[in-house]
Amino acid sequence: MERDPKIIALTAAMPDGTGIDKVLERYPERAFDVGIAEQHCVTFAAGMSTEGLKPVCAIYSTFLQRAFDQLVHDVCLQDLNVKFCMDRAGIVGGDGPTHHGLLDIAYLRGVPNMVAMAPKDEGEMRDMMLTMLEHEGPAAMRYPRGSGTGADISREPQLLEIGKAELLRDGGEVAVVAYGSMVHPALAAAEHLAKDGVEATVVNARFVKPLDAGLLLALARTKRLIVTVEEAYLAGGFGSAVMELLEENGLLDRVRVVRMGVPDRIITHGDPKLLLAKYGLDADGIYTRVRE
């Protein structure tokens, strides 16, 4: 916000929960707490963007559900320059079913003009913030509740190429393509597999929309198995997007695809580690699934 006076920060009654409290303190004229009013927040942002401002809506994944039509009708249909930063994406823990952020991939990726991304750690989150703000048009980023991975946050944020994945590890007949919070567990699983003598390629997908079609289609042509991993509902999620891409390119029978994510049921409250493990969404779970 220091670099670009056009950036505006918005929260819907969650200044502390979203980190906007610091911005409200430092830039009281450029930050707004609109109250418990997510729908208004999004259309309020859309109005600002028509006048050339760059509003950033910091809204939890579960609460952005409440403003879906505003996101479609007021932002994406008009291709307006509004950014969505979705904290608490994934399993949130003790707050349970009403607060898990498991639907955002599905509800965002069907909307034209939207760019949707998820960082592998807090360092890459900074890169994505810069990337979103430099991009002209609607963009959304999801990131989980709680601590980062300890990544370097002192370096200058880097501009990322929209729709470009990151190849983290190359080799073998298996490719694990992970989205956001599942990238580090996928890497750990690959290391475990390597100890067993099984090489695996690991991809940090970065974007679910647009997908890195070039890389994914190349994997489909060269690997025996693609495992997609995401901390979200499988229906309409990242793995679904990958399968759609393969289907559109006639590659579904070339390669076996296994999707890992959250199944079609209500997820209870509890320790996130325990819940993620229950659905195989950790290094052990990914390792076991690939071995199978």
Added chain:
Amino acid sequence: MNLLQKINAPADLRRLSPEDLPDVAGEIRQYILETMSRVGGHTGASLGAVELAVALHYAFDTPRDRLVWDVGHQAYAHKILTGRREQLPTIKQYGGLSGFLRRDESEFDTFGAGHASTSLSAALGMAIARDQKGEDHHVVALIGDSSLAGGMAMEAVNQAGHLKTRLVVVLNDNEMSIAPAVGALTGYLNRIREAHGYHRFKDEVGDLLHDAPLFGERLYQAAKTVKDAIAAAVLPGALVNELGFKYIGYVDGHNPRALVRALEEAKQIKDGPVIVHALTQKGKGFPSREKNYYAWHATGPFDLQTGAAIKASKPAPPQYTAVFGDTL
């Protein structure tokens, strides 16, 4: 926990005399504080709604009368009073009580909640269903001032005033969401507070008269009429009145007997929706309440004497939220 031990359902509470209610509330508050200091939870919101929960279950015949809580994280006292006292220490943990409301957890949880501003729409639906089925129970929604400012709640207010069905709305006015409440409606509610400050003594006179023998009730009614006239004259915009709501208030939201009286009054209103305006303090009874409202909205374990958080011993990398805020 002399009284609380014997309350396994609201029917047990209703067998007590009104004089016992402050003690029940005190025991509940202490139990919430002690439990939350060990396991953590939505401490602040629930501490603010202890007397409301007691009064609502005392004045209304739950679960026959339907009680709908907005958001649900302020409902720990409700959980304690509805047969879940012993399970409170398991709240928000895997296999334990939900931190919010769930229809599959208790018949007293009439409507699942977690997000804000849904209670009035759900309660209005229940009220219309009651009318269509020819039943006569009460439907009561409890909503905070910040949730009332949510769009959906405003949409429900609009239709409730139009439908004119019987509906009791209890406004839990603590001037807070998780953060201090914002917006014009907050300003409006503040003006109501100020207007009432002007003739607050009349409430107290009213209370005294009400408790006096013989002529008490009639004098109380007379004082009420004066009070209503002043309220109607002073309330700016008269949002609720103009939208077809009757208004009862304000009431000290930490005085269970005053709350029960206001709710009994609300039960008499047959021809449309009524708002009972209760003033509460979020985090009531939390040690060092004034210091940091975020600290006691949802807490981890804390020191019962000082309210200070008991930190995990292992240092963790910074949270995504903090990195986001700093980077922005």
